[in-house]
Amino acid sequence: MKLFIYHTPELTPSSEVPDCAIAIDVLRATTTMVTALAAGAEAVQVFSDLDKLIHVSEAWPTEKRIRAGERGGAKVTGFDMGNSPLDCTPEQVQGRRLFISTTNGTRALERVQNAAAVLAGAFVNRRAVVNYILSEQPETVWLVGSGWEGSFSLEDTACAGAIAQSLVAQLNLPVDELAGNDEVIGALSLFDQWQDRLLELMHHASHGKRLLRLDGDEDLKYCVQMDLLDVLPIQREPGVLMKK
DSSP states (O other): OEEEEESSGGGSOTTOOOSEEEEEOTTTHHHHHHHHHHTTOSEEEEOSOHHHHHHHHTTSOGGGEEEEEEETTEEOTTSSBOSOGGGOOHHHHTTOEEEEEOSSHHHHHHHTTTSSEEEEEOGGGHHHHHHHHHHHOOSEEEEEEOTBTTBOOHHHHHHHHHHHHHHHHHHTOOHHHHBSSHHHHHHHHHHHHHTTOHHHHHHHSHHHHHHHHTTOHHHHHHHTOTTOOOOOEEEEETTEEEEO
């Protein structure tokens, strides 16, 4: 097995497709997707384009759909909800499909949707992601951070490091044997330094600061909880993730 970490979707090799790809957007898209499925959502369908989301979701009865839209950290006007995992209560999402478009996370999922297996990962379901990789033993694994509009983000790389650290420990392999690129070493180092202070790291992160300005402090506290949910969003058809 070889593990590759890419800080943004734009940095992934355009001519290659991995056996398994994990999209990571800790703040907050993949955390929201995991939480929605844990709360009983029927599926999560992702879009980079808001107009396409509206068009496709029109085919679903109003009571069976939720339109979730976020740009710049804020809810899109006219949508049912933004991108807060705290809004994904059973009362809100159970039995409904979440049609979601966000600034960064949905782009990451679209970039890797042709991989043999596509997962959504976050701190809250780190263990579920690791258990899947250990069970399936894919030859190549990409951990793809969503970043922020094409640039590096601390939180996604720290999460990739958390996944890599667990894999190294459980496979009992030298890091050099697992790491497919230098970014794996960097992510491991970042997580090792901050693993006991993840909320503090979110306060240093540029998107964390952006969410704090939008009164997102409770979201930050939720998003750094490790191994909170035993839920793995896995792609069943392009752009559609369901609970495994």
